[in-house]
Amino acid sequence: MDEVLELPDIQGTVLRGRPNPYFGVYLVFRIEDPSDAATLIERLIPHLTSAADWEHPAEEAWINIVFSHEGLRVLGLDPAILGAFPRELQQGMAARSALLGDVGRSAPDHWVMPHALKGFHLALHVMAASPELRDQKVALGEAEVAQSKGVTLLYRLEVGMPPTKREHFGFVDGLTRPYIQGQGGEPLPGQTVSAPGEFVLGYRNAKGERAEGPGPEEFWRNGTYVSLRMLYQDVALFRKFLHDHADDSYAQELLAAQMMGRWRSGCPLHKSPTEDRPELAIDPMQNNNFSYYDSDPEGHITPLGSHIRRANPRDGLKDSIADPKLHLLLRRGSAYGPVLPEGVMEDDGIDRGLVLAVINAYPARQFEFVQSQWINDGDFISQGERTDPIIGRRDRADDFLVYQPRRKRICGLAEFTLTRGGEHLFLPGLGGLRWLVGHLRSRLGS
Numbered sequence: 001m002d003e004v005l006e007l008p009d010i011q012g013t014v015l016r017g018r019p020n021p022y023f024g025v026y027l028v029f030r031i032e033d034p035s036d037a038a039t040l041i042e043r044l045i046p047h048l049t050s051a052a053d054w055e056h057p058a059e060e061a062w063i064n065i066v067f068s069h070e071g072l073r074v075l076g077l078d079p080a081i082l083g084a085f086p087r088e089l090q091q092g093m094a095a096r097s098a099l100l101g102d103v104g105r106s107a108p109d110h111w112v113m114p115h116a117l118k119g120f121h122l123a124l125h126v127m128a129a130s131p132e133l134r135d136q137k138v139a140l141g142e143a144e145v146a147q148s149k150g151v152t153l154l155y156r157l158e159v160g161m162p163p164t165k166r167e168h169f170g171f172v173d174g175l176t177r178p179y180i181q182g183q184g185g186e187p188l189p190g191q192t193v194s195a196p197g198e199f200v201l202g203y204r205n206a207k208g209e210r211a212e213g214p215g216p217e218e219f220w221r222n223g224t225y226v227s228l229r230m231l232y233q234d235v236a237l238f239r240k241f242l243h244d245h246a247d248d249s250y251a252q253e254l255l256a257a258q259m260m261g262r263w264r265s266g267c268p269l270h271k272s273p274t275e276d277r278p279e280l281a282i283d284p285m286q287n288n289n290f291s292y293y294d295s296d297p298e299g300h301i302t303p304l305g306s307h308i309r310r311a312n313p314r315d316g317l318k319d320s321i322a323d324p325k326l327h328l329l330l331r332r333g334s335a336y337g338p339v340l341p342e343g344v345m346e347d348d349g350i351d352r353g354l355v356l357a358v359i360n361a362y363p364a365r366q367f368e369f370v371q372s373q374w375i376n377d378g379d380f381i382s383q384g385e386r387t388d389p390i391i392g393r394r395d396r397a398d399d400f401l402v403y404q405p406r407r408k409r410i411c412g413l414a415e416f417t418l419t420r421g422g423e424h425l426f427l428p429g430l431g432g433l434r435w436l437v438g439h440l441r442s443r444l445g446s
């Protein structure tokens, strides 16, 4: 029997998809005074939004809190508990940059969002259906922060749905997510069904074991980890690449679709290999109802190297030892920065891109595995050192194989994205936060 998720104790962002359109902000803080910060966290708890009624929430805005491992250390969490966090949390993302392919211009020295060792201790994340609702939630958080000397605002990043309703490269995003057993409702056709412990601590995971966290259960139950990435998108370079490698606008759109695995409308290439059919993109009964093993084993329709086939090979690796159920990601992506006007192929020097919050209970075998083995390597699909044509590192290979209208090796892939920040974070359940405050008080003797 399915376990039922304790929704009122889980922070909202774990289950709530972003509104359409969406208006959000990330506020990153450094902890200056642990005792004051503990008081602030206690005061913030009543404002935080849970996942209760996540499908039909009464309020179209929410606010959540996350901590870096360094932040928990500065707060004064028991060292034995700190030492029981997954290694990737303990080390922080910057220390794992070589594994993640964050090299060259993507190396931590170039990051603009501070990582844990540069003061990212805790962050508030607000998401809302209107700028007014966002500002109200931000004001709530800021009013509490203003009363405290415990934390200093280090970095603020506004995110929001571009007027195009697409991410900056022009694709509809946010179409695919796993169905978590116990979330309520039924999976949609083609939606991967996942054990709850892959995304929330305290429940059975894909190996049939209970997902556990560091220290006492009261601390980690209904919590999870967030692998946060800030990714710059070089839109002019992407457009120029398509322009230089395709003869006309149809060929450009086909090439873009082959790089992504979906037409820019979101229509799966698998469902419509030669023309965009936007009506398929908006039909939830169809837009994820496809798999690769029987109908396209060699990637002649959806290239093996395309972004969505790498990031989630679905049943395509059935004959290999890899088990995609162990590497599922729950994504919360949001765009930042202004849109580059349509048709412009010269960079305007303005920062724009995507903030991707990956929710996962096992960051090493979920986000980090996908990033290092599937996005930034090609061995698993017998493609040597080839990487993701859209977001892959470029110090290894710069070519990509397509089969339509004929087999062709497309060379000259460029650095279309660059990493601008990243951190592994702990997102406690609401009970876990209350436990944390009590624990800090008893350690601080306050």
Ligand code: HEM
Pocket: 167, 168, 169, 171, 172, 173, 174, 175, 176, 229, 231, 232, 233, 260, 262, 307, 308, 309, 311, 312, 329, 331, 353, 354, 356, 367, 370, 371, 375, 391, 417
């Ligand atoms: C600027 C960077 C990125 C852009 C523009 C981007 C864009 C997209 C788009 C347009 C889709 C298809 C729509 C959908 O299925 O929801 C998609 C799917 C996906 N992306 Fe990304 N993405 C980016 C980075 C990443 C990263 C860093 C990862 C993980 C390491 C990732 C993992 C995925 C996954 C798992 C899917 C769903 C694939 C499926 O189940 O079919 N993406 N992305």
